[in-house]
Amino acid sequence: MPRIVDHASRRQDFIRAACETLLEEGYANTTVRAVAKRAGFTTGALVHYFGDKDELIRRALDYFGTEQRERMLRLERELEGRAALRAVVADALPTDLDSQRRWRIWMALWYHSEESDQMRAEQKRRYREWLGRISRMLEQSVKLGELPASVEIRAEARAMVAFVDGLGVQFLMANSRLxxxxxxxxxxxxxxxLYAKP
Amino acid sequence: MPRIVDHASRRQDFIRAACETLLEEGYANTTVRAVAKRAGFTTGALVHYFGDKDELIRRALDYFGTEQRERMLRLERELEGRAALRAVVADALPTDLDSQRRWRIWMALWYHSEESDQMRAEQKRRYREWLGRISRMLEQSVKLGELPASVEIRAEARAMVAFVDGLGVQFLMANSRLxxxxxxxxxxxxxxxLYAKP
DNA sequence: CCCTTGTTGTAACACTTGTTATATAACGAA
DNA sequence: TTCGTTATATAACAAGTGTTACAACAAGGG
Known part of the structure; x- marks a missing residue:
């Protein structure tokens, strides 16, 4: 009976707008007004699709996560063991303008998960996934004989993640001059x- | 003629109050009102000692930096080569409640240096110092014969810093459960x- | 054609922020 | 004591935030 509009796709429009705003204006300038404007609407429209701002932001960050996950899954499928690990980590590292912007988002997420419980939960979930992914590739390396069975998978995965995150931070601090x-x-x-024969 | 009050020491009071607020309430809740209140004054008093909020915050972060630097210099003086490196890095790593709070500050600083040019400059300066410190200890290791001369000092220092920063992030994300x-x-x-004989 | 229902825009609200203006209090010199 | 200067408190201001209320609108069904 009423005016027909695809709820899901309109929601997606706002989520995309939120992503763009986050990337181009930074977290601090990502206000509901700014996102609505970028999507071509006003706050009145936006609030019909999201309970509150936090939900919008979480959806947007989810979108980033999904993108990255899909890229990684593709690499994981094509390669195995050390080669897969190398490819996946290299993809995560800040090497171009696009990944630089991705890292800005990550840092904002880190920072703001101090305040929002929901975001912290989301963030923990993502870290677990990331650690799991690397762990699996390390295990595969053990199976392939690339690594000795004595290697401590979990600790190595953690160290690897730390290395990557740290480089992300340094990249941002160095004004992307790395x-x-x-x-x-x-x-x-x-x-x-890591893969050296003892 | 006028009422006498030690300008410098009062300033220091505010700076200390700002540090405490940053540590205990987090960056987002560190407002001029909160800092003034913690110092036992109101904003009216605070603004007589600092041009604006940014200056206050920068002084507070400077205070943290100075503290950490002094601890590190002490360790550097007592030890040398690999032992010094191990001690300094271990001191920086998030191992207790105090360092956890320090890492929260660092992350806030990273995040906000995206917006304030002055803070970004300060941050870059600190990174250079930190890289320089580690580089010097690596060079000492080479001189001591602990490391081969072929090691790429600058890159190794960067990797080390990345490792430390990444662990700091993970520590915060893991709710300090590491x-x-x-x-x-x-x-x-x-x-x-790193120090393995080839 | 009208009416119902979901959509959108406008505007106000309540609150917080840093900053500024101004009044008051303190204290040493005259 | 009185005055002048400084320190401090109080309060207002302007800007910006997320949220809410409400009115205007659009479009398909009767």
Whole structure:
């Protein structure tokens, strides 16, 4: 009976607008008004699709996560063991403008998960997934004989994640002046040591 | 003629209050009103000692930096080479409640240096210092014969800093549930590989 | 054609922020 | 004591926030 509009797709429009705003204006400037405007609406429309701002932001961050996960799953399917690990981690590392913006989002998420319980939960979930993914590739390396069975999978995964996150931070702090080649060289040095025959 | 009050020491009072507020309430809740109240005054008094809020915050962060630097210099003086590196990095790693709070501040600083040019400058300066400190200890290791001359000092320092920063992030995300022993074990694994005889 | 129902825009609300203006209090010099 | 200067408190201001209330609108069914 009433005016017909695809609820789900309109929601997606707002989520996309929120993503763009986050990337281009930063977290602090991502207000409901700004997002609504970018989507071509006003706050009146936006609030019909999201309970509150936090939900909108969480959906947007979810969108980033999904994108990244899909890229990684693709790499994981095509490769295995050390090669897969190398590819997945290299994809996560900040090597171009796009990943630089992704890292800005991550940092904002880290920071704000201090305040919002829901966000912290979401963030923990994502970390677990990320650790699990790396752990699985390390286990595969053990099965393939690339790594000795004595390697402590969980600790190694944690260390790897720390390495990646730290490089992300440094990249942002260095005003993105860290050349991709250097970052990848550091990754290879790291992997060479991890995979060194004892 | 006028009422006498030690300008410098009163300033320090406010700076200390700002530090405490940052640590206990977090960056977002560190308002001029909150800091003034904690110092036992109101905003009217505070603004007589600082041009604006940004200056106050920068002074407070400076205070943290100075504290940490002094601790590190002490360790650097007492030890040398690998032992010094291990001690300094272990001190920086998040192993107790105090360092946890310090890491919260660091993350806030990272995040907000996206917006304030002055803060970003301050932050860059601190990173350079931190990289320089580690580089010097690595060079000392080379001189002591602990490391081969072929090691790429700058890249290794960067990797080390990344490792530390990443662990700091993970510590915060894990709700400080990462036991100190595990973190130190990861550091030692890292150092063992770096200092392994080829 | 009208009416119902979901959509959207407008505007107000309540609150918080940093900053500024101004009044009051304190204290030493004259 | 009185005055002048400074320190401090109080209060207002302007801007910006998320949220809410409400009116206007659109479009398909009767």
């Amino acid at each position: 050349p991709a080649a250097k970052i990848l060289a550091m990754l290879d040095t790291y992997l060479n040591r | 036991p100190a022993a595990k973190i130190l074990a990861m550091l030692d694994t890292y150092l063992n590989r």
